Amino acid sequence: MSELTNFPPDALLQASLEVAMAPVVGPLVLAVSGGRDSMVLLQAIARWAPERVAAVATFDHGTGSYATDAASLVAAESRRLGLTVVRERSRTPGHSEAAWRAARWDFLGRIARAFKARVATAHTRDDQLETVVMRLLRGAGARGMAALAAPSMVVRPWLGVSRSELARWAVLEKVAYVEDPMNVSRAFLRGRVRHELLPALEAASPGFSDEILAIADQAATWRRDVERHVDAMGVAVAPSGARVSCPAAALECTTREGRAVLWPAICARAGVTLDAKGTRELVKFTTAGRSGSSVLVSGGAIVIRRRPGTGEPPGDRFEVRRASSKRSPDGATAWAGAAEALPPRVGRFRWRRLHTAPSSGSVAEQDLWTMGIPRGEQVALRVWTAGDRIRTAGAPAGRRVTRYFSEAHVPALDRSTWPVLLVNSELVWVPGVCRGLAAPSRPGRPELIWYRCEPEFD
C-alpha cells in the first residue's frame, strides 16, 4: 500500500485530524479501545484539539483480563491528559463478535447522545482495505463497497492514514497501548484477509490495494449522491429512528434500477440493512402493493404502503419499520426452523447450501465444516454453552464438546461464540470441530441437505 512515508508523522496526523474535523460542528466522543490506533487518536487529539473532546468512551466487553486491562489503560491515560472519561463494563458478555459490536455501539450511542456529540473512531486506511475486501468476498454491490468511507455520523480521522504511520508515531511519542491478541489471529476471516490474502494479492498484482481503495472512494462519492437524492424525496424519520416514511410517488416515478438503489438507502435511515432479496421484493412492491398492504424484509423489518396521516401531504406513503431487536440470553436459540431454510448468516458464521452432495470418502465429506442435514427436520442454531455434549461415532454414549474443542485446538476465547446445530433438540454438529451420530451424513442420500459453515470476522 502506498504510504506517505516521507511525510513527517506529526504533520500527517495533525493534518488528517484537521481535515476530518473541519466539517464537524460540535464536540466529539472519542471511542478508545486501548489498542494502538485509538490510543494514538487519544494522544493526538489531546495535543492538537483538546477543546473538541466532550469525553473519552471505553467499553470493557467483559471478555477477560485483556479487555479490563485495556479499559483501565484508557481511563488512566484520559485522566492524565485532563479529559473526561466514561468507562462501562458489559453486564452480559456477548457470545459473538456481532453481539460485542452491538453492545459497544449501543454504549457509544448513549454516551454521544448524553454529550450531544458525535463519535470519533480510530479506523485506519488498512481497516478500510480489509473491510472492502471482505465485502467483495461476500458479494457486496456498489453500496457496500464504500465500506467505512460511506456517509456517516461517525468521524474517522485516520481513514486515510495507514496503520504503519500510526505505529511510527506511537514509537516516536512513546504511546502506551495494549496489544489485542485477536490482531495476530488467523481464526477469523479478517485475520486471514490481513495476514494472508492481502499480501498475496499485492504480490501478485502490485498496486492492488491502492486500486481497491480508489474504487471504494468512488463508491463513497456515489453514495453521497444517492443520499442527496433521498434527502430531496421528502423522507421523514420518526423521533425514535426506528420508522421512516417517504411519498410513494417519489419511488413510483423512478425506474426499476433506480428503486433498487433508493430502497436500500431509505431502509438504512430506519437502521435496516436491506439484502438483495429484500431489495427485489421492494422494487416489485413499489408498484404492485396496494394501500394497506405490507411486505416483510431483512431481519423482520416491515414495509407498509399506507394512506397519509393527519398533517402529511396528500398521497400514499411507504413506511419502513425496524423490527425490535431483543438480545437473546446466552445459550438461547439464535435461530430455529426447517433444515431447508438455514439462514445465510447467524452472528459471524455463514451457512452456505451446497447444490450437490460431496462424493463418498471425498475431502469435503470428511471436512467437519460440511454437514448433511435430514430434509424436513426441525433445526436450531445457538452458541456453544458449557456442559454441551454430543454423541459421535467415537463416543456413542456422548462426550463433552469441550474435549473436541481441545482436540481441534479451538482457543478458549473463541469457544463462547462458536455455533452448534441441533436436530430435533439433539446437538449434532459443532462446525469445524465434530459431527454427531444423530445426523446421518452419509453422502448420496437424497434426503440430506448439505451445508458448509464459514466463519467470518469483521
Ligand SMILES: Nc1ncnc2c1ncn2[C@@H]1O[C@H](COP(=O)(O)OP(=O)(O)OP(=O)(O)O)[C@@H](O)[C@H]1O
Ligand atoms: N472496546 C472499545 N471501546 C471503545 N471504542 C472501541 C472499542 N473497540 C473498538 N473501538 C473503536 O472502534 C474502532 C475500530 O475497532 P477495531 O476493533 O477495529 O479496533 P481495535 O483493534 O480494537 O483498536 P484500535 O483501533 O485502538 O487499535 C477503534 O479504533 C475504536 O475507535
